[in-house]
Amino acid sequence: MLRVESLSKIFGKGSINEKLALNNISLSLQEGEFVTIIGGNGAGKSTLMNCISGVYGIDEGRVLLDSADVTFEPEYKRSRYIGRVFQDPLRGTAHDMTIEENLAIAFAKGKPAGLQPGVTKKDLAQFKERLKLLDLGLENRIKQKVGLLSGGQRQALTLLMATIIKPKLLLLDEHTAALDPTIARKVLSLTRKIVAEEKLCTLMITHNMKASLEYGTRTIMMHEGKIMMDLQGEERKEMTVDRLIEQFEKRSGAELDNDRMLLG
Numbered sequence: 001m002l003r004v005e006s007l008s009k010i011f012g013k014g015s016i017n018e019k020l021a022l023n024n025i026s027l028s029l030q031e032g033e034f035v036t037i038i039g040g041n042g043a044g045k046s047t048l049m050n051c052i053s054g055v056y057g058i059d060e061g062r063v064l065l066d067s068a069d070v071t072f073e074p075e076y077k078r079s080r081y082i083g084r085v086f087q088d089p090l091r092g093t094a095h096d097m098t099i100e101e102n103l104a105i106a107f108a109k110g111k112p113a114g115l116q117p118g119v120t121k122k123d124l125a126q127f128k129e130r131l132k133l134l135d136l137g138l139e140n141r142i143k144q145k146v147g148l149l150s151g152g153q154r155q156a157l158t159l160l161m162a163t164i165i166k167p168k169l170l171l172l173d174e175h176t177a178a179l180d181p182t183i184a185r186k187v188l189s190l191t192r193k194i195v196a197e198e199k200l201c202t203l204m205i206t207h208n209m210k211a212s213l214e215y216g217t218r219t220i221m222m223h224e225g226k227i228m229m230d231l232q233g234e235e236r237k238e239m240t241v242d243r244l245i246e247q248f249e250k251r252s253g254a255e256l257d258n259d260r261m262l263l264g
């Protein structure tokens, strides 16, 4: 469970370029809640993820995970229980290592510190089982180097790696934006499946408004560092992309400036 309380983040404090990127954000997610995040350029979506995962320190507020205050915990410690997948498929895997070695590293996160990531027969069987879920035939290529995989295959593998040990929170930062539409849909349905099966608390940034309503259980729209719409339940079920744009423009008094969102 995630709780963000009155979070503010200022870049370049005191300088001519001072920017209030997050303005008093509060947000709570229950176990299994899958929240999609949309918003115009510079709305603060990635900054929110960076503050939650500890990449940036924050200026005000608190971040709690499973009731523990992690506000001042460094990123490397939070990464043990926060899974993250970025837009760039090259970022989450080591290209010169095999699929098995990559999975072993991710799997070792769940083992006591000091233990080497040795792969037992049982681990290997589990890796193959998980890879089968992807339906990309990777279970038969487990000894191959990741550098040989396509972007979509790598991103699907990164998703597996981020969730092979159940994270307390899964952060997906436009993780399908760089993939071609067919594989993007595949990775999105896989995301939905893993999140539901593992009851993962998940935040997913997307520029695709349709996907923001189609995937997940709740949709948040950000604008100028604030949450300006939080759609759940019936209200979300009845929402369409056209009405979402209309609501955005009405509530923010601005036109949506994110071309990718409008074209997506």
Ligand SMILES: Nc1ncnc2c1ncn2[C@@H]1O[C@H](COP(=O)(O)OP(=O)(O)OP(=O)(O)O)[C@@H](O)[C@H]1O
Binding pocket: 011, 012, 019, 021, 039, 040, 041, 042, 043, 044, 045, 046, 047, 048
């Ligand atoms: N490291 C940084 N230093 C200075 N300013 C930053 C930094 N990171 C983000 N910002 C600024 O903070 C604001 C929010 O940026 P952020 O990247 O979170 O937006 P976003 O909603 O993810 O946008 P996009 O959809 O364009 O990626 C923007 O004005 C951005 O220029």
